[in-house]
Amino acid sequence: MDMDFIPYGKQWIDDDDIDEVVNVLKSDWVTTGPKIKEFEDALCSYIGCRHCVAVNSGTSALDIAVQSLDLPKGSEIITTPFTFVATSNAILYNGLKPVFADICSDTFNIDPISIREKITKDTRAIIYVDYAGQPCDIKAIKDIADEFDLFLIEDACHALGAEYNGRKVGNFADMTVFSFHPVKHITTGEGGAVVTNNRELYDKMLLLRSHGIDKNAHERYGPNASWAYDMKYLGRNYRITDFQAALGISQLKKIDKFIGRRQEIADKYNEAFADVPYITPQSTVSSMKNAWHLYTILLDSGIYRNDFFAKMREKNIGVNLHYIPIYKFTYYKNNFKLNDDEYPVTEDIFNRIITLPLFPLMRDEDVLSVIDATVASIKELSNSGR
Numbered sequence: 001m002d003m004d005f006i007p008y009g010k011q012w013i014d015d016d017d018i019d020e021v022v023n024v025l026k027s028d029w030v031t032t033g034p035k036i037k038e039f040e041d042a043l044c045s046y047i048g049c050r051h052c053v054a055v056n057s058g059t060s061a062l063d064i065a066v067q068s069l070d071l072p073k074g075s076e077i078i079t080t081p082f083t084f085v086a087t088s089n090a091i092l093y094n095g096l097k098p099v100f101a102d103i104c105s106d107t108f109n110i111d112p113i114s115i116r117e118k119i120t121k122d123t124r125a126i127i128y129v130d131y132a133g134q135p136c137d138i139k140a141i142k143d144i145a146d147e148f149d150l151f152l153i154e155d156a157c158h159a160l161g162a163e164y165n166g167r168k169v170g171n172f173a174d175m176t177v178f179s180f181h182p183v184k185h186i187t188t189g190e191g192g193a194v195v196t197n198n199r200e201l202y203d204k205m206l207l208l209r210s211h212g213i214d215k216n217a218h219e220r221y222g223p224n225a226s227w228a229y230d231m232k233y234l235g236r237n238y239r240i241t242d243f244q245a246a247l248g249i250s251q252l253k254k255i256d257k258f259i260g261r262r263q264e265i266a267d268k269y270n271e272a273f274a275d276v277p278y279i280t281p282q283s284t285v286s287s288m289k290n291a292w293h294l295y296t297i298l299l300d301s302g303i304y305r306n307d308f309f310a311k312m313r314e315k316n317i318g319v320n321l322h323y324i325p326i327y328k329f330t331y332y333k334n335n336f337k338l339n340d341d342e343y344p345v346t347e348d349i350f351n352r353i354i355t356l357p358l359f360p361l362m363r364d365e366d367v368l369s370v371i372d373a374t375v376a377s378i379k380e381l382s383n384s385g386r
């Protein structure tokens with residue numbers, strides 16, 4: 001098979017995006033200038049929410065979201081182990097304790113029943129992740145939060161543009177976090193944002209983004225500047241640059257096209273795999289709009305995931321694995337009492353899952369190559385008698 005390598009994800013940057021970046025580079029403000037607020041406003045109007053703080057990564061966004069809650073020492077935050085480490089690292093950065101709940105066997109999102117079982121007198125918040133771009137069972141999670149008076153942070157790094165009950169993700173939790181890494185729906189190189197409808201949290205996160213200082217650079221260095229400023233919180237420098245924001249604004253104009261193409265590719269995969277033995281695609285809930293960050297399949301018993309992974313890589317298909325459960329990592333094992341057996345669903349899914357390439361710039365022939373390679377690999381392995 002003569003074929004170029006197809007990665008699992010990739011950005012789509014056109015000349016119009018590049019022109020916007022160049023314009024900013026030639027302007028007076030390359031950082032802390034007017035493009036930041038313009039990008040934040042564009043995100044708010046796309047999502048239909050009130051406030052947005054753009055930062056330099058999704059990880060930073062999660063960090064200031066947790067920090068803004070100002071939770072007492074010893075607080076526990078319940079989250080999913082089936083996510084990128086950044087989700088629970090944000091809890092650690094703030095000196096708090098992550099507690100992992102198990103996931104649902106069909107959507108791979110956090111299981112509300114398991115959340116209930118993990119609540120203790122120290123639980124203060126839940127961080128739920130819309131895995132692969134499909135919203136969680138938000139109603140069930142909100143009910144738990146209301147009952148136990150918990151804060152909610154939605155890690156929607158996979159889910160910009162996704163909808164729950166006809167409303168865009170970004171309007172349900174106290175704060176919702178997005179990432180603009182190149183494999184995500186839109187990119188700013190590195191970048192992220194927190195959105196909220198809560199003015200108090202917004203005001204605080206604006207300061208946390210920039211050292212906890214209560215004046216921005218424009219006020220400090222502009223023509224009417226005074227020398228005075230205060231530092232109210234222990235903030236960081238998580239600022240995003242104006243040329244990144246300009247890229248974000250330009251990319252956001254194309255998000256419907258990007259997500260539409262993701263949906264088209266996912267439909268092609270679903271159709272192609274419907275009758276292929278040993279494969280179960282991730283199930284989708286029809287009442288939700290999936291933003292399709294990832295397309296994953298489960299391999300049924302009889303096909304070993306690692307063998308399938310190797311076969312696909314031999315065929316130049318950039319399959320990947322999302323995710324190694326967080327409780328398996330050395331740092332977490334060394335610092336917390338974590339037992340793999342407590343998460344039977346996560347364990348089962350982890351052993352069987354694989355991510356196929358999905359990005360809007362994929363051509364139809366790339367999609368066909370992935371389908372052909374998948375079917376061929378299943379055939380080879382199911383005949384191998386291992």
Ligand SMILES: Cc1ncc(COP(=O)(O)O)c(C=O)c1O
Pocket residue numbers: 057058059060083084086087129155157158178179180181190191192
């Ligand atoms: C679920 C999830 N949360 C957080 C992040 C962190 O985002 P970033 O890479 O922009 O820091 C990622 C990035 O891959 C992610 O997938």
